[in-house]
Amino acid sequence: MKKFALLLVMALLVPLQACAADAKWEEGTHYTVLDEPATDKPVITEFFSFWCPHCYQFESLVKDIKSKMSKDTQFNKIHVNFMGFTSTEIQDDATRAMMIARAIKQEDALNGAIFDYIHKQRASVTGLEDLRNIFVVNGVDKAEFDKMATSFGVNNMLKKNNKELDQFRQYVRGVPNFIVNGRYQAQFTSDMSKDDIVDLIVWLSNKD
Numbered sequence: 001m002k003k004f005a006l007l008l009v010m011a012l013l014v015p016l017q018a019c020a021a022d023a024k025w026e027e028g029t030h031y032t033v034l035d036e037p038a039t040d041k042p043v044i045t046e047f048f049s050f051w052c053p054h055c056y057q058f059e060s061l062v063k064d065i066k067s068k069m070s071k072d073t074q075f076n077k078i079h080v081n082f083m084g085f086t087s088t089e090i091q092d093d094a095t096r097a098m099m100i101a102r103a104i105k106q107e108d109a110l111n112g113a114i115f116d117y118i119h120k121q122r123a124s125v126t127g128l129e130d131l132r133n134i135f136v137v138n139g140v141d142k143a144e145f146d147k148m149a150t151s152f153g154v155n156n157m158l159k160k161n162n163k164e165l166d167q168f169r170q171y172v173r174g175v176p177n178f179i180v181n182g183r184y185q186a187q188f189t190s191d192m193s194k195d196d197i198v199d200l201i202v203w204l205s206n207k208d
Contacts (some may be wrong), residue, residue: 007189025200028190039182042073042205047165047177050094051085056119058176059112064198073205077107080175090127092158097131099157100148104140113138119142125160163182180204 016063027033035036048055066075079098081091117123117134125131132145148154165172171185178186179207184204188197 018161027202029189030187030200031180031204032187034179034183034185036168038208039174041075042181043178044069044073044201044205045078045164045168045182046075047078047080047168047172047179048175049080049085049091049131050114050118051083052175053119056115061194061198064194065201066199068202069205075150076164077111077138078126078161080165080172081162082169083175086125090125092162093128093131095161095200096149096154096158097126097135099154099161100135100140100145103148103151103154103158104144104148106140110135110138110140178204181207 025031033174046058047060061170062075069075077098077134079091079095081088081095083091097114098111101107101178114125114131115136118125118128123130128149132142132149135145136142150153168179171177171179178201180186180201181204184203184207186204188200
């Protein structure tokens with residue numbers, strides 16, 4: 001009987017918690033509804049730049065988002081090439097490097113190495129050779145990097161990244177920027193904590 005009562009209380013609390021979350025996040029203040037079709041499955045898309053200091057700081061939040069999002073939610077990382085820190089070509093080289101890291105299933109570690117190179121070491125990326133050196137220092141074989149850099153698969157992944165960037169370019173004027181389920185763009189207010197940002201993005205991923 002006690003077990004039944006506990007289950008009943010828990011069942012009643014679930015919709016109350018959902019209502020509390022709905023009341024916390026307001027359209028127009030914490031998110032914008034885009035004039036775009038929703039994705040079939042939950043997708044959190046982060047638009048970012050390796051050169052952006054705020055994106056560098058957001059990496060810990062991205063880790064928290066991934067740990068809290070549902071198992072059926074996809075996390076999609078899109079590297080932009082329109083930042084004023086360096087040329088479009090060098091930014092595309094960084095995207096290519098990220099795709100190599102993705103292809104060899106070391107994306108998180110090697111993204112971190114690129115971020116550290118730029119923001120911790122204060123070093124300049126002048127092209128693909130610098131990015132290759134970062135990968136080699138972090139255990140990637142030089143020959144494998146060169147082979148992957150010109151491969152059909154990595155070329156297609158780079159094109160897909162930039163195609164998705166073009167698709168949402170009218171909404172993405174700065175980074176970090178999160179578009180969730182292809183339809184909701186997160187808006188961060190000055191009074192939001194890091195936990196609030198994570199909770200908002202996860203909440204949006206559960207929204208139809």
